[in-house]
Amino acid sequence: MTKKKCSYCGSTWNPEKDHIKAKSKGGKTTTNACQSCNRSKSNDSVLSWLRRLKKNKEYRWTRIKDYQKGKRNEIASKVRKVANEK
Numbered sequence: 148m149t150k151k152k153c154s155y156c157g158s159t160w161n162p163e164k165d166h167i168k169a170k171s172k173g174g175k176t177t178t179n180a181c182q183s184c185n186r187s188k189s190n191d192s193v194l195s196w197l198r199r200l201k202k203n204k205e206y207r208w209t210r211i212k213d214y215q216k217g218k219r220n221e222i223a224s225k226v227r228k229v230a231n232e233k
C-alpha cells in the first residue's frame with residue numbers, strides 16, 4: 148500500500164480527507180491533508196489559508212512552499228500566487 152501524503156506539505160503523518168473548497172461552501176473535491184494542515188486550514192479556502200500561514204505561521208508556510216516548489220497543480224499555483232503577494 149502506498150503511503151498517503153498530505154497534498155499541501157507532503158507529510159505522511161495521518162493524512163485525512165480535506166475538502167479543497169470548504170464543505171460549507173459547497174466543496175466536493177477532496178484531497179489528502181495531514182492533521183496539522185487540515186486543522187489549521189479548517190473551513191477556509193486554500194488561498195485565504197495560505198495567506199494566513201504566510202503572515203502568522205512561518206514554519207508551516209515554508210514547509211508547504213518547499214514541498215510545492217516546481218509542482219504543477221492547483222495547490223502549487225496558489226502557493227506561488229500567495230508567495231508573490233506583498
Ligand SMILES: [Zn+2]
Pocket residue numbers: 153154155156157158180181182183184185
Ligand atoms: Zn500537511
